[in-house]
Amino acid sequence: xxxxxxxxxxxxxxxxxxxxxxxxxxxxxxxxxxxxxxxxxxxxxxxxxxxxxxxxxxxxxxxxxxxxxxxxxxxxxxxxxxxxxxxxxxxxxxxxxxxxxxxxxxxxxxxxxxxxxxxxxxxxxxxxxxxxx
Numbered sequence: 001x002x003x004x005x006x007x008x009x010x011x012x013x014x015x016x017x018x019x020x021x022x023x024x025x026x027x028x029x030x031x032x033x034x035x036x037x038x039x040x041x042x043x044x045x046x047x048x049x050x051x052x053x054x055x056x057x058x059x060x061x062x063x064x065x066x067x068x069x070x071x072x073x074x075x076x077x078x079x080x081x082x083x084x085x086x087x088x089x090x091x092x093x094x095x096x097x098x099x100x101x102x103x104x105x106x107x108x109x110x111x112x113x114x115x116x117x118x119x120x121x122x123x124x125x126x127x128x129x130x131x132x133x
Contacts, residue, residue, distance in 0.1 A: 007031045008067050024071065024124070032063030065116040072123035 011027035036059040042052045066079045073079070 007034055008070060012071075028064055028067040028071070028124075031067055032060050035063035035066075036060040061114060062116070064121075065119070068121060068124045072126070 008027055008031040011030055012024065036056050039055040039059045040052060042055060043049070047055075062083075066083060069082070070076055070079045
């Protein structure tokens, strides 16, 4: 809610012309970095560096996806439900299971959202064409 509802909206509204694709992408990238950074606090919880690095990349890429979906869908609610569902799935799957960190697992986790990023960018591009043309 904070990153897509407040920060992304503020960044989009701060732009003199929020219809320009470069301004929209700037807002998406800034809000995604801000969404990613708090995940670094997991270092203080004793998580392995590779796992935290993967979380940072994962959170950034999902931030891009969530922002694209929020802008294309013009609503925060589907994104909030998707995010909550993903968090619930991850945490329920990990109950009682100790996952051994490895560089390969960290890389797989970090880059898994790339297809979703591409899909989000396609949705955003289609919306921009509709808004402009």
